[in-house]
Amino acid sequence: MRAAMNREVVVTGFAVRTGFGEGAEATRHGVFGGRSALAPVTRFDTAPFRASVAATDGTPGPGSLRDALSKCAGDAVAAAGHPAGEDTAVLVGTAGDFTGVTGFWRRAEHTSGSTAGDTVAARQADLVAEHVGARGPRLAFTNACVASAVAIIHACRLIATGRLDSAVCAGGYLVEEENFAKFDSGMAFSRDGVVRPFSAGRSGLLLGDGAAAIVLEAGDTARRRGARPLAAVIGWGMAADAHHVARPHPQARGLASAAGQALRRAGDPDGRWVDYVNAHGTATKTNDPAETAGLRTVFGSRADAVPVSSTKGATGHLLEAAGAVEFVITMMAMLDGVLPPTAGYTAPDPDCDLDVVPNQPRRADVWRALTVNAAFGGANTALLLERR
Amino acid sequence: MTGPGTRLRVLASALATPHDTADAPVLTGFIESEFNPLVHRAAWQCLTGRALDGARTAVVLASLFGDTTTADLASRQLVAGRVHNAILFMQATANAILGHISTQFALTGPLLALSTPDPVEELVATAELLLDDGEIDHVLLVGAELAAGERTIAASAELGVTPPAEDLAVAHLVTRDSGQPETGPPHTEVPATASGEGLRRLLDPAEVNGRAHPARPFPGAHR
Numbered sequence: 001m002r003a004a005m006n007r008e009v010v011v012t013g014f015a016v017r018t019g020f021g022e023g024a025e026a027t028r029h030g031v032f033g034g035r036s037a038l039a040p041v042t043r044f045d046t047a048p049f050r051a052s053v054a055a056t057d058g059t060p061g062p063g064s065l066r067d068a069l070s071k072c073a074g075d076a077v078a079a080a081g082h083p084a085g086e087d088t089a090v091l092v093g094t095a096g097d098f099t100g101v102t103g104f105w106r107r108a109e110h111t112s113g114s115t116a117g118d119t120v121a122a123r124q125a126d127l128v129a130e131h132v133g134a135r136g137p138r139l140a141f142t143n144a145c146v147a148s149a150v151a152i153i154h155a156c157r158l159i160a161t162g163r164l165d166s167a168v169c170a171g172g173y174l175v176e177e178e179n180f181a182k183f184d185s186g187m188a189f190s191r192d193g194v195v196r197p198f199s200a201g202r203s204g205l206l207l208g209d210g211a212a213a214i215v216l217e218a219g220d221t222a223r224r225r226g227a228r229p230l231a232a233v234i235g236w237g238m239a240a241d242a243h244h245v246a247r248p249h250p251q252a253r254g255l256a257s258a259a260g261q262a263l264r265r266a267g268d269p270d271g272r273w274v275d276y277v278n279a280h281g282t283a284t285k286t287n288d289p290a291e292t293a294g295l296r297t298v299f300g301s302r303a304d305a306v307p308v309s310s311t312k313g314a315t316g317h318l319l320e321a322a323g324a325v326e327f328v329i330t331m332m333a334m335l336d337g338v339l340p341p342t343a344g345y346t347a348p349d350p351d352c353d354l355d356v357v358p359n360q361p362r363r364a365d366v367w368r369a370l371t372v373n374a375a376f377g378g379a380n381t382a383l384l385l386e387r388r
Numbered sequence: 389m390t391g392p393g394t395r396l397r398v399l400a401s402a403l404a405t406p407h408d409t410a411d412a413p414v415l416t417g418f419i420e421s422e423f424n425p426l427v428h429r430a431a432w433q434c435l436t437g438r439a440l441d442g443a444r445t446a447v448v449l450a451s452l453f454g455d456t457t458t459a460d461l462a463s464r465q466l467v468a469g470r471v472h473n474a475i476l477f478m479q480a481t482a483n484a485i486l487g488h489i490s491t492q493f494a495l496t497g498p499l500l501a502l503s504t505p506d507p508v509e510e511l512v513a514t515a516e517l518l519l520d521d522g523e524i525d526h527v528l529l530v531g532a533e534l535a536a537g538e539r540t541i542a543a544s545a546e547l548g549v550t551p552p553a554e555d556l557a558v559a560h561l562v563t564r565d566s567g568q569p570e571t572g573p574p575h576t577e578v579p580a581t582a583s584g585e586g587l588r589r590l591l592d593p594a595e596v597n598g599r600a601h602p603a604r605p606f607p608g609a610h611r
Contacts, residue, residue, distance in 0.1 A: 048471045095481070096454075096503070101463045104539050116539050117546030119459075121503035122452055139510060140503040142454060144481040150500055157517050178459075181466050186477035238498035240490040242442065245417070246478055254496060257443070261523060377487025379499040 007160045008219030010229035010388060013080025015072040016212040016328045018315045019055030022071070024332060031314045031329055034341040034359045038193065038206055038316060044177045051189035054175045055208030055316030062174035062209065064113045065097040069124055069172040070131035072213040076168065077132045080215035081227050083166050090129035090138040091155050093148025093171035093320045096121040098178035124172070128213075132168055142320070145280075146238075147171060148212070149323025149373045149381035153236045155216045156383075165221045170213040171324030179319065180207060190283065195317075196344040197281035197310035198288050198352035205282045208316020212324035214331075229388040231331050234368075237261025241378030247286055252294025254380035255280070255372055259298045262370065262382040271299045274306055274384070275364060276339055278330040278371040279356075281310020282317055283344070287374065289351035295372075296354075307364065309357040313344030323373045327383060330371040334387045339364050396515055397565040399526070402433035404557040415488070419475055421457035422555040424485040427532050430559035431489045434528055438561065442494040444525040446518045449482050449500070450507040451532045453552065456540050489528075497524060505549055507531040515562050525563060532557040 016023070019037030020030030030037055037055035043062060046052040056062070069092060077084050100114035117123050121140035129138040141147045141154070148171025155167035173179075183189055189204050196202035222229055239257035241249040248255075263271050279291055288310075296303045311329050312318075318325050333339055338361050345358035372382045404410060404426040412432040418424040427449060462476045478484055482501035490499060498518065504510040508531075515527040536544060536551030544551035 048469065098459075098463075101459055101539065102466065104542065105460070105463045105467045115546060116542035119539065120453060120543050120547065122505055123543075123547060125503075137513075142482055142501045142503050143499065144483045147501075150498075154500075154514075154517070157521065161517065161520050163517070177466060178463055181471045182462065182473075182477040182480050185472045185474045187474070188477075238446075238500075239443075240447075240487070240496045240499050242490045242494050242496045244491065245484050245487045257496060375483050376481050377483030377485075377499065378490060379483055379486065 007162055009156045009159045009216055009233045010219045010222050011214055011231045011233065011331060012083065012217050012222050012227045012229055013076045013215040014213065014328050014331065015075035015079065016325055017068060017072060018210050018325060019057050019208045021057055027329065028332065028336070031311050032336070032338055032340045032361050034343050034361060036314050036343050037208060038195065041175065049180060049184040051184055051206065053193040053206055055206065056175050057209050061113065062099060062176050064118065065094065065172050065174055066118055066124060066127045068174060068211040069094070069128050069170050072211045073128045073132050073168050073170050076213035076215050083215060083217060083225065083227070084132045084134040084168060087136045087164055088134035089136045089155060089158060089164050089167040090125050090132070090134045091141065091151035091167055091169050092125040092128055093141045093151045093323060094121050094124045095142050095320050096124060099176045102177055128168065128170055134168055136164060143375055143379055145319055145322050145375035146373045146379050146381045147320035147323065149383060150238065152214070152323060152327060152383060153238060153381060156233050156236050159216060159218050166215065166217045168213060168215055169324060170211070171321040172211040173319040173321040174209045175207045183207065188284065194344050195283045195313045196346055197283040197313050197342050198349065198354065198356040199345040200347040200349040202283040202288065204284055205312065205317040208318050210315060210318030210321035210325045212321060212328045214324065214327060231334060231385045231388055233383060234386045235262030235266035235384030237382045239380050241380065243378050245377055248290040248374060249378065250290050250293065251297065252290040254378055255291060255374050256294040256297040258380040258382040259370060259372055262384040266384050271302065273368050274370050275366040276333055276369040277306055277308040278326050278369065279308050279310045280372055280374045281312055281342065283312060292352045292354055304355060306355065307339050307357050307362065308354045309340055309342045311340050313342055323381060326371050326373065330369045330385055334366040334369055334385060337363060337365055395565040396512065396562040398560050398562055400434040400438065400561040402430045402559045404429035406555050418479050418485070420461055421455050423455035423457060423532060423534055424479055426555060426557035427485050427530055428489060430530055430557040431528060434559045434561040435493045440526050443496045444523060445495045445528065446498040446500070446524050447486055447489060447495060447528045448502065448511055448514050449486060449530045449532065450502040450504055450511050452503055452505050453533060453540050453543070454482060454503065456534050456537060460537060460539055519564050526561060528559060528561050530557060530559045
């Protein structure tokens with residue numbers, strides 16, 4: 001017998017950190033102000049690499065991922081009114097702390113601040129759970145750029161089916177040498193130190209610090225304890241491109257399918273009631289036109305009327321944290337009534353011809369918003385939020 | 389994770405080791421590490437010859453430590469000053485092999501990669517959860533670990549778990565247990581010859597048919 005998947009899932013608390021700093025106000029000032037946190041990296045020597053820029057918070061070292069995740073999770077749980085307990089799940093999007101890998105092979109664990117154990121993704125979920133006092137299931141999702149979106153979707157499924165009443169979902173990535181070297185090797189980085197999503201002249205992504213946590217609860221139990229839901233997650237979807245290991249499907253088949261699932265779940269298959277889309281928008285040559293085509297498939301004749309922005313021009317690419325941080329940014333757009341702009345945009349690209357909210361924030365009454373992510377290997381996610 | 393949901397039926401099972409003789413195609417584009425070839429071979433054995441609706445099939449890969457060979461090789465090269473290796477970039481995430489499998493078998497359902505010390509519980513629980521969704525009919529579950537190297541041994545000691553003893557991938561193709569007779573190729577039993585604490589129970593399809601339990605904290609000290 002299948003369990004019904006119809007319990008309301010609501011957000012009751014969140015916390016966020018980006019290259020602009022800790023807290024919603026720093027994100028509001030930076031991301032919603034159309035600014036960019038991209039700057040020359042100082043926390044390690046970039047001389048061996050082609051690129052030298054990332055959206056870090058300016059600290060000399062990234063700090064430990066465990067501290068960043070735990071701080072966000074603790075703040076989110078406090079904002080939600082401390083619902084974490086025996087049955088609260090902790091689901092974290094992370095690949096583990098790579099500074100511990102580098103430190104181990106440099107025989108310098110004591111200076112990196114992270115241990116060999118911290119390199120294990122599951123350990124990060126364990127530490128977050130201990131920090132917030134959650135005694136339910138704990139899991140780490142390692143799906144690269146959709147990892148924390150997958151964590152959120154997993155929590156939605158657990159709550160919607162009645163398996164659990166609450167979950168703390170988080171995602172974290174802090175810029176470090178290991179992934180910087182890999183993306184540099186893969187020629188994925190912007191050549192001019194600017195990230196220009198959906199824009200002519202874009203040449204790639206740059207990395208950024210990111211961590212976010214959200215508290216998801218069943219609507220009935222949240223209200224019973226007197227919590228005020230900030231938003232509801234009314235749809236979610238996951239789908240694969242089945243196209244290529246490293247390149248997105250040119251029509252973003254998987255992303256469109258994931259978004260379609262989310263919209264069908266919400267009873268709005270054509271997306272008629274979607275007021276804003278937070279795009280994946282990496283500013284690579286291949287992603288942005290594919291994503292444009294995919295969103296045109298989703299919204300059909302209404303595509304030109306739906307504002308779509310990528311916040312990676314402001315924050316950089318947050319890898320495993322992207323889904324969680326962009327979920328928070330999407331929710332802030334709903335709560336503040338302001339669309340975060342696509343920072344770094346310079347000129348139109350006919351293959352990316354959506355309303356991309358270039359550079360300047362825009363006032364808007366956002367009732368429903370969609371956030372989408374895509375990852376290496378053709379994994380795609382979509383989450384549909386509704387203001388409460 | 390326990391729940392009210394679906395019980396599972398195992399349709400196919402496979403074990404892949406560096407020494408098995410499975411007749412799977414060579415995996416090109418993945419180098420140095422056994423992780424991706426083992427995952428691919430186990431998946432290939434479960435999926436070949438099955439008429440699945442790709443849009444209604446999910447793939448879930450669980451590994452506590454992941455592809456430690458690739459991660460450690462890339463790191464050691466970085467530390468030695470050899471920072472450029474595009475192939476290691478490509479295969480650095482489990483998404484790469486999941487994407488390869490999804491492309492090879494035209495699977496367009498969800499792709500998940502988990503890190504957990506309890507692969508049996510979490511894979512079973514995740515399959516049940518996905519199958520509760522009316523849009524999924526089949527889930528390929530894969531558990532994989534590589535024999536512990538120096539860093540994994542240090543991490544295992546810190547976490548209080550036994551380090552993996554060998555390179556190993558185990559896969560099961562599961563669906564809802566509807567009580568109806570099975571169709572398609574017969575179920576393949578997995579030879580119970582491999583060791584490795586985390587994956588041993590995954591070798592037994594009866595374990596996969598059992599109920600899931602919530603993931604537990606690591607036995608190591610919480611600091």
